[in-house]
Amino acid sequence: MKSIILSLLIIVCAASGMAALEVVATLPNYAWLASEIGGPYVHVRSIVLPDQDPHFVRPKPSYAIMLQKADLFISTGLDLELWSPALLDKASNSRILEGSPGYCAIRDGVPLMEVPTTLSRSFGDLHIYGNPHFYQSPVHLKLGAHNVLNALMRVDGPHAAEYQKRFDNLMDRWARALYGDVLVKLVAVDDLDHWTADGSLLSKLKEKGLDDKLGGWMKKGMPLRGRKGINYHTNWTYFNAVFGIQTAGYLEPKPGIPPSPKDVENLIETVKKEKVDFIFDAPYYEENKMKRISEAIGVPYAIVPVFVGDAGAKDFFSLMDITLDRLLALIKDK
Secondary structure, eight states: OHHHHHHHHHHHHHHTTOOOEEEEESSHHHHHHHHHHHGGGEEEEESSOTTSOTTOOOOOHHHHHHHHTOSEEEEOSSSSOTTHHHHHHHHTOGGGSTTSTTEEETTTTOOOOOOOSSOOGGGSSOOTTOOOOGGGOTTHHHHHTHHHHHHHHHHOGGGHHHHHHHHHHHHHHHHHHHHOTTHHHHSOHHHHHHHHHHTOHHHHHHHTTOGGGOOHHHHHTGGGTTOEEEESSGGGHHHHHHHTOEEEEESSSSTTOOOOHHHHHHHHHHHTTSOOOEEEEOTTSOHHHHHHHHHHHTOOEEEOOOSTTSTTOOSHHHHHHHHHHHHHHHTTTO
């Protein structure tokens, strides 16, 4: 029924001469945000595929053509998509350049982690503004969602009220999924979001005698707190912080530097001294090396989806459920 109603709305818009906004996002999670907020008034496409590493995208001519027609371009706004400036140059679309109404940076208002105090290539592929992988965190992405709302209202003022309504509905659903129905009635969601982002949520709730009211993903992920994990790359920094997962090590010797067989052996020797609970990372990293460490130290590993559209995740809500389910399955016998 929902799909039928959406189709009818699109038909009505077309009949009334209203063309859908052309929205291009760098990442699938941003494309999902634009689709949720924009509804029948937008046509959204993502450049990065659901199972693709966002660091490495070849700037194909077809992407530039896509951007030529775009009314709105959504990106992280940091130095993750280093391939996007070349595409924007080829597209020659002044409407979507940085500083124009049709440019949207998700990072505005998102508290960044791992902001370097020293810049040196000796540290590897360093992100100079801070870690850009907040799109996997259920609270950091939520904090950045208002940028998509503001951008849609900038480029399509006549539908601003509809965008605001859809945004408010999405934020309500998101808060309940994150914290549970009970807690969002007792505490302002803005407070909950900022406490979660700065790591003080549990202590704040305990102070207020509300720790037993926590629900949603935060309650579901409680068994992960204090667990030690190994990741391939630093793309789980925000997610791990939100759910209290301690990082015991990375397969990459330095960010962006592929691990050699010697690096893998060194990591194995290092983590043998620690009680590691699991290894996990995205589908586009070398699974054989994760498996090698898993077998060597006797802990389970999992390939976990990063983007909407992968592993059956039709939206960010199902992406979070799949992610948590896969991680919790790794510790079910511990």
